[in-house]
Amino acid sequence: MRKNILIISSDHTGHGHKSITESLFEQIKDDSDVRIHVIDGFSLGGPILLNVGKSYGPITRTAESLWKLVWNVSALKPKMVDNLIEMLIKENFLKLLDEVKPDLILSVHPNFNGSILNILEKQQIKIPFIILIADLVNIYPLWADKRADYIISPTTEARDKCIEYGIPDENIKVLGFPVRSRFFRNNPKRKVTYKKGTPLNCLIMSGGEGVGNMKTIAENLLDNFDCRVKIVAGRNEKLKAKLEHSLNSKYGDRVEIFGFTKNIQDLMLSSDIAFTRGSPNVMFEAIAANVPIVITGALPGQEESNPAFAQKANLGVICKDTDDIKDTIHQLLENDCEKLNEIISCQRKFINSHAAEDILQFLLDVEGNSYVPAVNFSYN
Template sequence: MIKNILIISSNFTGHGHKSITESLREIFEKHNDINVHVVDGFSLGGTTLLKIGKSYGPITRSSENLWQLIWNVSSIRPALVNEFIELIIKDNFLQLLKDINPDLILSVHPNFNGSVINILENHKIKIPFITLIADLVSIYPLWADPRADYIISPTQEAKDKCVEYGVSEENIKVLGFPVRSKFYRDIQDSQEPINYNADIPLKCLIMSGGEGVGNMRKIAEILLDNFNCTVSIVAGRNTRLRNKLEQSLVERYGDKVKIYGFMENIQDLMLSSDIAFTRGSPNVMMEAIACNLPLVITGALPGQEEENPEFAEKYKLGVVCENIKNIQDTISDLLANNAEKLNQIRSSQRSYSNPNVAKNIVDFILSLD
């Protein structure tokens, strides 16, 4: 009987792992007999590993080339990454197991799959271990350790990648990408088409994941100079970017533009917007889709996000515009014929979106008694 569940997540490598964990906890909390303990995997490695985890934001904000190098090296030698993390977290992890005595371990971060399984095997500890992949298409080999009892995949594409890495199809469950319930727009409201009227401002939202990367200022200028619109920009944890945007845009465009930092209630902005501009962050994409908010994807981090723009276009969840010079033409095309293409995206998102993903994942986990 599964009563105690340990979730290994991350608080500092973007916000997606934490958001996924919260979406599952919402459902677990409905089961009064289930105890869930969440730990930041990087905290198990003390100061050294926490510094590595916290470096994700600065690196992805300022040096995509360095991030790609880290990704490539880790992908070539995943066993070395596992052994390094195993060595650093072993003592604290074993103590954690003694303290909470989990009946099942769920990992939502790639760095704590093979490393934790190594520790369990080396100490002959038998606890079911499940991996929940937090990326959509371009997954790390670290996600796909064939020794996991099950791997929960958000997409068929990620499942196919796991099979390439040597995971048995029988051990992979495609259950979708879990999103917190507060992001799901009332389906009745979302079915109303956007009737674009040049006299009514188009509500634009520009964001780029929790770390706030991307050329937000230029996108905002193109929108404000060429369309009747308002622009909300979420700079995430990037305080320096937020200050620069406030200085360059608010003075010029006044109340047509608003700049925000990291937000716990980002769903309010998503639900009140007509269109969103973002990089291919899987969590941001899936939350926008849950809000039935059409996407214009302006780029992607190398590595885990590389194929996400193509994924969005494949399922007609948004359009890709990686060259900022084409933003004006892209938006004009979406708004043509009374926003016909914008409304087609909204319709495709409603067909794709599934508000029961988190529940289905929890139900599957609890069925493993």
């Protein structure tokens, strides 16, 4: 039986939502009767809402305190956010439903859960609605709407937070964080060695928006260790140009600077250590690639608990102060890289390599009403 799945995602608020969606697409076989239609939720609200989505990058790059304020207001007033977005997207969303005729709706962005559920409820449309949480620990109240048929959680920590928000335990499924297959390393015996004449390969990245003190981290590494450093500046073109000007002239071919790249998995798989902020998507891609992570910071709000989460599970270490980079790396390398290799082992045991497959199968197993073309939609 053919199944149409409508995914509400985002193209502009980081790259994690798109990556999650792509990981689910990968699970669809050529002969499958599954059809997935993806829409950027912000595009449903016209220019006003789309510009809000596009502002994520500039705000998180240059004004973390403003981002924290936005996050806190949204967390305190979730119904206000839901009602505002409902008003902006209602007409286009109802038209989309009539066009796609979905058997199930999956939301991977918190801003559209309550708003879409409001619309479905008021229009008396019965379609299974499932939320896939894209954060790890400190989740928005917007992720936890009691009206959703199910909430898929990547971690027990996020599940516990949902329960705090009043979601029944039986409506929450902990299935792991979905990662695209190309990030997984097929080497169960991988180990890192660091000896004279064998440079350490380091990767510095900070999510799709390129935030963080990459220059200072790179200088600490290049001045104190026999290493090669690759830096991913993401969409931040000004940062890329600045790093090229300041680092390439001093360190030559020991450092390479990249902008936004679709081949980030190749950079991860060729690295011994990755330096990143606490972005859940980047963290889990590095864990899938079996690369120990040094977490250098996190966005306030949804990412702030992620570094401690990773360190507690021994998936990486925290180093918020760039002055501590040298000592942190020395500790990882001492005793023939004992700590690094311990992290590699823990990552292999921790990651669910079948998370995307498990999630898609769960979606296909959900039973619900088939979509009935609307005849009484109210667009007013």
